[in-house]
Amino acid sequence: MLRIDGDIARTYCPPAPRAPEEPLRLFRLLAALKRNPLECWSAAFFREPIAKVRLPFADAFLVHDPNAIRHVLVDNADNYRKDPIQRRILANGLSDGLLSVEDARWEAQRRVLAPLFARRTVMSFTQAMLTAVDGVTKRWGSLGRGAMIDVAAEMALLTLNVLALTIFSDGIAGDYNEFRDAMNAYFAVIGRIGVLDLLGVPQSVPRPGGGRLRRTMHYFEGIIDRIIDTRRGRLAALPADETPADLLTLLLRAPDPSTGQSMSLAEVRSNILTFLSAGHETTANALSWSIFLLSQSPDWRARVREEAARELAGPLEGLADRLVVTRAAVEEALRLYPPIAALSRMAKDADTLGGIAVKPRGLIVIAPYVLHRHRLLWEQPDAFDPSRFMPGRRGTIGRFAYLPFGIGPRICIGASFALQEATIALAALTQRFDLELAPDAKVWPLQKITLRPENGLPMRVTPRDCGEGPPERFEE
Ligand code: HEM
Structure with missing residues (x-):
């Protein structure tokens, strides 16, 4: 947990979608994904380390636990490749x-x-x-x-x-x-x-x-x-x-x-x-x-x-x-x-993430947007406070909490x-x-x-x- 100094109360919380308490149902989820994917994230995602969601074609794992992120992107990176949607979005052609x-x-x-x-x-x-x-x-x-x-x-x-x-x-x-x-x-x-x-x-x-x-x-x-x-x-x-x-x-x-x-x-x-x-x-x-x-x-x-x-x-x-x-x-x-705002990967072989089984072709989503405002990792997550990144405090930010x-x-x-x-x-x-x-x-x-x-x-x-x-x- 990060330490925030006393004058945080005066800091400013810039505009961001208010996360709905209830997860969106499939139809609304698809509509939000098309309009503005930021609006898909319900409140639980900002509190839970890992969540599993059923999609029409595979299970998706929304991973915001620093240890699990380390597993996917570093320790077992060979098992997690860029998935077709991410490639299509970021590097089409x-x-x-x-x-x-x-x-x-x-x-x-x-x-x-x-x-x-x-x-x-x-x-x-x-x-x-x-x-x-x-x-x-x-x-x-x-x-x-x-x-x-x-x-x-x-x-x-x-x-x-x-x-x-x-x-x-x-x-x-x-x-x-x-x-x-x-x-x-x-x-x-x-x-x-x-x-x-x-x-x-x-x-x-x-x-x-x-x-x-x-x-x-x-x-x-x-x-x-x-x-x-x-x-x-x-x-x-x-x-x-x-x-x-x-x-x-x-x-x-x-x-x-x-x-x-x-x-x-x-x-x-x-x-x-x-x-x-x-x-x-x-x-x-x-x-x-x-x-x-x-x-x-x-x-x-x-x-x-x-x-x-x-x-x-x-x-x-x-x-x-x-x-x-x-x-x-x-x-x-x-x-x-x-x-x-979001990275994704697809599992090649079966694996386990934070005790949850991942099947081959399971989709992993790691959203820096959610991670950077996660309630377990940041104090006053929605407030603008550059002092978090000033020398002396910068070192308290977890290596896998800011990506x-x-x-x-x-x-x-x-x-x-x-x-x-x-x-x-x-x-x-x-x-x-x-x-x-x-x-x-x-x-x-x-x-x-x-x-x-x-x-x-x-x-x-x-x-x-x-x-x-x-x-x-x-x-x-
Ligand atoms: C604020 C600016 C930037 C942000 C936030 C950003 C963000 C990212 C992220 C998150 C990835 C990793 C994607 C993944 O793991 O799936 C990435 C990869 C990459 N970025 Fe950036 N980027 C920025 C600027 C740049 C610039 C200036 C260049 C080149 C001139 C660049 C070239 C690349 C390339 C080539 C990759 C692929 C690396 C690889 O797969 O080995 N980016 N960027």
Whole structure:
């Protein structure tokens, strides 16, 4: 159990569905799953370590007991594979990328890709991240005082820009808006969970939207292939120290440390798209929720501002590590609104979980949304209190009680990239702007692939008179 200090009574409980006392009956459950899966969780799930639910095609085990989570995701992870629904939702059309592949192919890809997201590499992207935040600063600064913006849409643009600058360094070739529209179309199709999915009908049976998905994938592949061709030409022609130091160069150069083999074109292409899709909406939502929560909490906003004023003026080296308060605010936003609200797995062989028998093909659901608000694991679970993540208290949070990035072998490869990006962007934007929620805004969490604010996040933006523009070292 976590210790919470005395001033918790003053903390703010942000909007979230009220869990019904009675579990939903099948028809209402299916309707809620389609509309907003967050509304499916009845009160017992937030109190019970493990619950078993009968679905039309299999038993589902809703697992929020830290020991059982450890068993599924770490100790006996080989027995629990990603299930078809999760793959369809998170990585539709990206069958050759790290999110989808399994077994030896996954091991080989993870070995090749891990160094691309190592701490040193991620730290080297600090300038690119600041450059992207500067783009937002300029755009917002050019609007009139108190202009209305949709922060959720703005953060989606920002995170796409960060990925473009770090993967391709010179941005995405072609029309940026067209690319963003195609990304939206892709998310609209993959996010569709229909009755066929819920009934367990095999993925080989065509689903609505399949044609649109194929056209969108074809469009992406065309763009990525052109970029790869150009880069391969440059890599062959230029000495190593003159080629762009971005993820694409690393990806095309990186051989598997144990076999010396490079990835196939299909794998490189699929992984670029995997990074773009897995790292874009997720980080944008983390940032949107962080901005929203700070807008409702003057004390924490003031603390973030004070820290940002001090640290953004310092050296680039180690910047994200020095933004301790800001990072705590981001981690608390990830607790209350985890962008990936539920993970699932399917049992290969029979097993036992917390004394309950699991048959082969049993579906395991671990919902960070429920885990992070679980009554047995957190005090004041629904309250916004970043001090839980401040040094000294951070260590009291159980390793398996907080999983915004998953855990075990399939843990998010981009976790430190995302945390660094969100922390730096939140600090800079909070320091430079007043962001005030539109008076008529109805903020509500909607789980649609990622956990996003339904209807966006309309806010009034006003540049703050903090006596400085972006520091001079920021690139235009
Ligand atoms: C706040 C932002 C992010 C959140 C909350 C998040 C969350 C997650 C979660 C929960 C998983 C594990 C899924 C599972 O176990 O079933 C995952 C996997 C993954 N994420 Fe992230 N992610 C974020 C940002 C990123 C970024 C920035 C990238 C890349 C640029 C990325 C790339 C991936 C990949 C490739 C995997 C699959 C790893 C594997 O299976 O080996 N993610 N992410």
